[in-house]
Amino acid sequence: xxxxxxxxKSPFATQALLSCLNHCKDGDAVLMIEDGVYGGLAGTGLTDxxxxxxxxxxxxxxxxxxxxxxxxxxxxxxxxxxVDYAGFVDLxxxxxxxxxxx
Amino acid sequence: MSEEKKFxxxxxxxxxxxxxxxxxxxxxxIGAAFEQDVSLAFLDDGVFQLTKGQDTNGIGVKNFSxxxxxxxxxxxxxxxxxAESLAERGLTKxxxxxIMYEDEDDDWAEKPSIHIVSRAEMADIMADQDxxxxx
Numbered sequence: 001x002x003x004x005x006x007x008x009k010s011p012f013a014t015q016a017l018l019s020c021l022n023h024c025k026d027g028d029a030v031l032m033i034e035d036g037v038y039g040g041l042a043g044t045g046l047t048d049x050x051x052x053x054x055x056x057x058x059x060x061x062x063x064x065x066x067x068x069x070x071x072x073x074x075x076x077x078x079x080x081x082x083v084d085y086a087g088f089v090d091l092x093x094x095x096x097x098x099x100x101x102x
Numbered sequence: 103m104s105e106e107k108k109f110x111x112x113x114x115x116x117x118x119x120x121x122x123x124x125x126x127x128x129x130x131x132i133g134a135a136f137e138q139d140v141s142l143a144f145l146d147d148g149v150f151q152l153t154k155g156q157d158t159n160g161i162g163v164k165n166f167s168x169x170x171x172x173x174x175x176x177x178x179x180x181x182x183x184x185a186e187s188l189a190e191r192g193l194t195k196x197x198x199x200x201i202m203y204e205d206e207d208d209d210w211a212e213k214p215s216i217h218i219v220s221r222a223e224m225a226d227i228m229a230d231q232d233x234x235x236x237x
Contacts, residue, residue, distance in 0.1 A: 003229060019114065019146050023225040099112070099234040102122075 002027045004095040007036040008102065011046050018046075020101040021053045029058040029091055031083070037061045037069065040080040047077055054079035062088060107232040108139045113148035115237060117167070118158065123151050124166050126237035131169075134176035141231075142173075145184040145224060149191060152183065152216070154199035167199065174203025179215045186221045 005024050011017035017039045020030060030053075032039045039050060040061040050059065054077065063082035066073065073082050083091065092098055111130050115122040133140065144152060151167070158165040173179070181201060188194060201215040219227065228234060 001229065003234075015146055016114075022221060023145075023228055025225055025229050097231060097234055099228060100236040102114070102236050 001096045002029070002094075004028070004091050004098045005030045006098065006100050007032050007039060008034040008100070010035040011039040012044075016101040018049070021049065021057075024053075024057050026056040029060060029095060031060045031062065031088065031091055032080075033062040033065055033088075037066045037071065040066075040076050041071070042075060042077045051077045051079060060087070060091065106137070106139055108141070108230065109133065109233045109235065110141050110143055110228060110231040112143045112145070112228070112234060112236045113151055114146040116147040116150040117156070118161065118163055122237045123148070124164075126235075127166055127169055129235065129237075130173070130178060131176060134173075134178055137177075140178050141180040141182060141227065142178065143182050143184070143224060143227065145187045145221075147187075147191075149183055149187045149193060149198075152181075152198045152201075153193070154197065170199065171201050173201070174215060179203040179205075179213075181216045182219050182224060182227055183216055184221055184224045185218050188218070 005020050005028060007017045007020050007030060009016040017036065024030060039046065059080040060083050061076065061080055063084055066082065111126055113123060113126050117123040130142065152170065156165050156167040195218055198216060202212045203215050204210040205213050
């Protein structure tokens with residue numbers, strides 16, 4: 001049993017991403033969407049925390065949201081993977097439940 | 103669909119600055135009609151929803167905090183509050199209102215609906231649900 005967590009707020013504006021990372025369990029997945037994609041960036045004040053969690057939790061960003069914001073995929077933390085909308089659907093289907101962190 | 107599912111309503115917002123908290127409570131009350139296994143989670147700023155002594159006369163909006171005490175009548179009797187979120191905000195259990203329900207399986211004994219749980223326990227509760235609704 002596992003959960004797909006979605007986060008749609010910038011981690012520099014709200015605690016949504018941190019709270020999500022503090023509550024997700026090994027084998028879960030976290031998909032950062034909308035302004036949440038900033039949480040997947042390397043070289044930020046939160047990169048170490050996110051990268052560390054990426055060892056036990058699968059981390060994704062919604063690539064169209066990243067592209068829309070002018071952020072190149074090369075700026076992502078190495079264990080954060082970009083997915084398209086079809087990939088989003090696959091993640092929802094793969095996990096037992098989806099929990100939104102708003 | 104007659105199968106009972108486990109629903110968790112996740113509350114992470116303080117009560118009056120936005121409409122989330124009130125809307126969550128409205129949805130819980132509506133959802134109670136469907137006789138599912140309902141739990142409420144309060145974490146992060148959501149713990150502020152349960153403080154006692156709320157008085158909104160001065161800000162011109164409805165004080166909905168007494169409504170939490172009616173949830174027991176709708177068989178919503180599991181309110182999980184995260185200890186770490188309380189502590190981070192300088193709150194203790196004593197700052198929260200008392201919410202009781204009558205247990206029909208125990209000769210209608212009055213029991214507390216609020217349960218203080220650790221962050222790890224909250225994660226376990228979240229992982230044990232069929233449906234998670236976030237506010």
